[in-house]
Amino acid sequence: MAANAVGALARKKGIAAFLGKNTNLVTFVVLATILGVMTRGRSFEWPSVRNLMIAESVRAFAALGVGMIIITRGIDLSIGYVVCLVASVSASFAQTPDYMAALYPGMDFPIYLPFIAGILTGGLFGFFNGVLVAYGKLPAFIATLGTMSIARGAQLIYTKAAVVGSVKDAYKVLAQGSVGPIPNLALYVVVAAAIVWFLLRHTRRGTNFYAIGGNPVAARVSGINVEKELVVVYTFAGLLYGIAGCLLSGRLGLANALTANGMELDAIAAVTVGGISQAGGVGTVGGMIIGVLTLGIINYGMTYLGVDSYYQLLVKGFIILVAVYFYIRKYSQR
Amino acid sequence: MKKLLVLVLALAVLAGMGFAQAKPVIGALIRNLDEQFVADYAANLKSLAAKAGVELKLLDSRSDQATQLDQLNTLLTQGVKYFVIVPNQTEATEQMAKAIAAKGGGAAFSNIQPSVAALKVSKNFFLASSPESVAGTIQADIIDNYFKKNPGKLAPGKTINALFLLGQLGHPAQKYRTEAVKAGLIAKGYKLNVIAEDTANWKPDEAQQKMDAWIAAYNGKFNIVITNNDGMALGAVESLLTAKYTKADAADGTILKVPVLGVDATQVALKSMSENKLYATVLQSAKGQSGTAFALALAMANGTYKPGFVADGIKPETKPGAEAPANDASVIGQCYLVPFEAVTKDNYKSYMTK
Structure with missing residues (x-):
C-alpha cells in the first residue's frame, strides 16, 4: 500500500516534471484548446489545420535558421529583407516569357534556376553575416542590422521598386500544390526540420553549436574552431532563408519590396516562445516548431475570431511576454 | 497550475472581444489600417455594415500579401463568400479571385486595381476604385x-x-x-x-x-x-x-x-x-470607394446584383478607357470608377469637417 502511494507520487511528479520541462508545449496546447472551445471545435477541423500549416510554413524556415543562430548565442535581424530579396530574385527568374514588364522579358529560364539563384542569394548573405560576426568580431545585432539594410537596398535596386509578378504556374505549383490533403509547404518544413534536427542532435557540428552558445571561451579551449562554426551556422541559416524566399514567391506568385517585411521579429519571437534561450546553448528543433505553431495559432485564432486588428498586436505581444516569462522563470528556478 | 489558470483567463477575456452572431456576412480584407486612406475606408465600411444589418468580418493584413492570403483562407473556411478587398498588389488579385470563385463567391477590389485576369475569373469580381x-x-x-x-x-x-x-x-x-x-x-x-x-x-x-x-x-x-x-x-x-x-x-x-x-x-x-x-x-474618396465596393458585395450577398447595377450612385463603365483593368472590353461592365477630385483654393472649404 505504501509502495503504491510512493509509485503514484512518483508518477505525479513525473507528469509535473514533464509539464515543467515543456512549458512551450503546454502553452501551445492551452492556446489550441481555448481556440477550439471558442470556435466550437471548428479550429480542429482539417481545413483550419491546413490553413495554419500553409500560413506558418515559410516562417518555419526562417525560425529554423535563426533558431540555430540563437543557440550559438547570436541573432539575425536581416531575415525579413534577405527573404524579400531572395523572393524577388527567384521570382525574376520564374516570370512568364511573354510578360513585357518582366525583369528579363522574353527569357524562359529552366524551372530549377529560380531556386538555385534564390538559395544562393540567401546563402551568400548568411555567409557574409557569419564572416562579419566571426572574423569581423562585430556584434551580431549590428552586423545583421547592416546586412538588413544592404539586402533592402539590393532588392530595390534589382527590382527598381517594381512588383515582380506574372510568375509561371509550374513554379507556383511547387509552393501552392498538395500531396493528397497535405500542402507541399508543410512537407518541405518536415524535411527541413528533420535535417536540422539531425544536424543539431547527431553531428559533431551540432554539439559544437550548443557548446559555443553555452560558453564560447570554454568551447574554444576545448578545441572548437569557433569562427568557422559561426560562419557555418549563419550560412546554413542563410540557405534556409533562401528556401523560404523561393517558397514565398511561389506561394504569392509575386514579390515586391514589402514581401516578408518584419519576418525576423516573427521568427525570433517564435523560437523564443519555443524555448530557444537568447543566452545561447539551449533549444531544440521541436521547440522551434512548437514556437512557430504557437504564434501561428495566436494569429490564426485572432483572425478566425475577428479580433480587431489594432488589438491583435496588443494581444500577440502580451501572449509572447507571458509565455517567455514562464520559460525564463523555469530556468531561473533551477 | 495557477499560472495556467491565469493564462487561460487572460486569454479568454482578450479573445472574448471576437464573438459574433448569425447575420448576412461580408468579408473585408484590408491592406493596412495604419494608412489614413485605408483607415477611413474601413471606418466607412463599418458604419455601412452597421446600417445595413450586415456582419462585417474586417481583417488587416498590415501590408503583407502572405497574411492577406491567410486571412482570405480563414474567412473562406468560415463560409464567407462575398468580399470587399483592398489588396496589397495588383498581381495577387487573380489568385485571390480564383480562391473565392472556387467557393462560388465574389469580390469588389478597391484602391489597388485588380488585374484584368482577376476580373475575368468570373462576372462576380469588380473594380471599385480610383486608380493611383x-x-x-x-x-x-x-x-x-x-x-x-x-x-x-x-x-x-x-x-x-x-x-x-x-x-x-x-x-x-x-x-x-x-x-x-x-x-x-x-x-x-x-x-x-x-x-x-x-x-x-x-x-x-x-x-x-x-x-x-x-x-x-x-x-x-x-x-x-x-x-x-x-x-x-x-x-x-x-x-x-x-x-x-x-x-x-x-x-x-x-x-x-x-x-x-x-x-x-x-x-x-x-x-x-x-x-x-x-x-x-x-x-481619393475613401467614402466613395468603400461605398461602391460595399454596395456591390451586399448586392451579391442578397442575390440582387445584375449587370449594369448602379453601386452607390456609380455606374459601371461602358467604354474601355486608358488604364487597366478598365481598358479591357470583356470586363468593362465590372469596372466602377470612383472619381478623384482636385482639392485647390477654389473648393477646399467644401471638404472641411467643421
Whole structure:
C-alpha cells in the first residue's frame, strides 16, 4: 500500500516534471484548446489545420535558421529583407516569357534556376553575416542590422521598386500544390526540420553549436574552431532563408519590396516562445516548431475570431511576454 | 497550475472581444489600417455594415500579401463568400479571385486595381476604385494651372525644377502616383528637371529632415515640391517655414516661395491650405470607394446584383478607357470608377469637417 502511494507520487511528479520541462508545449496546447472551445471545435477541423500549416510554413524556415543562430548565442535581424530579396530574385527568374514588364522579358529560364539563384542569394548573405560576426568580431545585432539594410537596398535596386509578378504556374505549383490533403509547404518544413534536427542532435557540428552558445571561451579551449562554426551556422541559416524566399514567391506568385517585411521579429519571437534561450546553448528543433505553431495559432485564432486588428498586436505581444516569462522563470528556478 | 489558470483567463477575456452572431456576412480584407486612406475606408465600411444589418468580418493584413492570403483562407473556411478587398498588389488579385470563385463567391477590389485576369475569373469580381495614377495626373493638372497663372515662376525653357518626396519605395501608391505626375507634366510640354527625389516613407518627420537638407543644398534652385501624400507634404511645409523660405504675399495661393502638393486631402492638410501654406492636394474618396465596393458585395450577398447595377450612385463603365483593368472590353461592365477630385483654393472649404 505504501509502495503504491510512493509509485503514484512518483508518477505525479513525473507528469509535473514533464509539464515543467515543456512549458512551450503546454502553452501551445492551452492556446489550441481555448481556440477550439471558442470556435466550437471548428479550429480542429482539417481545413483550419491546413490553413495554419500553409500560413506558418515559410516562417518555419526562417525560425529554423535563426533558431540555430540563437543557440550559438547570436541573432539575425536581416531575415525579413534577405527573404524579400531572395523572393524577388527567384521570382525574376520564374516570370512568364511573354510578360513585357518582366525583369528579363522574353527569357524562359529552366524551372530549377529560380531556386538555385534564390538559395544562393540567401546563402551568400548568411555567409557574409557569419564572416562579419566571426572574423569581423562585430556584434551580431549590428552586423545583421547592416546586412538588413544592404539586402533592402539590393532588392530595390534589382527590382527598381517594381512588383515582380506574372510568375509561371509550374513554379507556383511547387509552393501552392498538395500531396493528397497535405500542402507541399508543410512537407518541405518536415524535411527541413528533420535535417536540422539531425544536424543539431547527431553531428559533431551540432554539439559544437550548443557548446559555443553555452560558453564560447570554454568551447574554444576545448578545441572548437569557433569562427568557422559561426560562419557555418549563419550560412546554413542563410540557405534556409533562401528556401523560404523561393517558397514565398511561389506561394504569392509575386514579390515586391514589402514581401516578408518584419519576418525576423516573427521568427525570433517564435523560437523564443519555443524555448530557444537568447543566452545561447539551449533549444531544440521541436521547440522551434512548437514556437512557430504557437504564434501561428495566436494569429490564426485572432483572425478566425475577428479580433480587431489594432488589438491583435496588443494581444500577440502580451501572449509572447507571458509565455517567455514562464520559460525564463523555469530556468531561473533551477 | 495557477499560472495556467491565469493564462487561460487572460486569454479568454482578450479573445472574448471576437464573438459574433448569425447575420448576412461580408468579408473585408484590408491592406493596412495604419494608412489614413485605408483607415477611413474601413471606418466607412463599418458604419455601412452597421446600417445595413450586415456582419462585417474586417481583417488587416498590415501590408503583407502572405497574411492577406491567410486571412482570405480563414474567412473562406468560415463560409464567407462575398468580399470587399483592398489588396496589397495588383498581381495577387487573380489568385485571390480564383480562391473565392472556387467557393462560388465574389469580390469588389478597391484602391489597388485588380488585374484584368482577376476580373475575368468570373462576372462576380469588380473594380471599385480610383486608380493611383489618376492622383498623379491630377497633381500634374494642378501644377499646370499654377504655372499658367504664374509663368514667372517657371525656370527658363518652360522648365520645372522639382523636388520629389516619395512614399515607401515599391508601394503601389508611391510608384503609380510618381510616374503619373511626371508623365503628366512632360505630356503638357514642360521640361521636367528632377533636382532631388527620395523616399520619406509617407512620414512627416522624415520628409521634414529630407527637406531641411535639400533647402541647404538647393536653395533657390527648385520651383516646386511634389509629394505622394499629405503627411510628407506637411513635413516639407514645416521645413520651408522653419527655413523662412517664405514671401510676404500669398498672391499665388501660398506664403511659401514654392508651391507644395500632397495627396489625400486629410483634415490637417485642408487646415494648412486655409492658412496659405500647403498649396493643393488631391482627394481619393475613401467614402466613395468603400461605398461602391460595399454596395456591390451586399448586392451579391442578397442575390440582387445584375449587370449594369448602379453601386452607390456609380455606374459601371461602358467604354474601355486608358488604364487597366478598365481598358479591357470583356470586363468593362465590372469596372466602377470612383472619381478623384482636385482639392485647390477654389473648393477646399467644401471638404472641411467643421
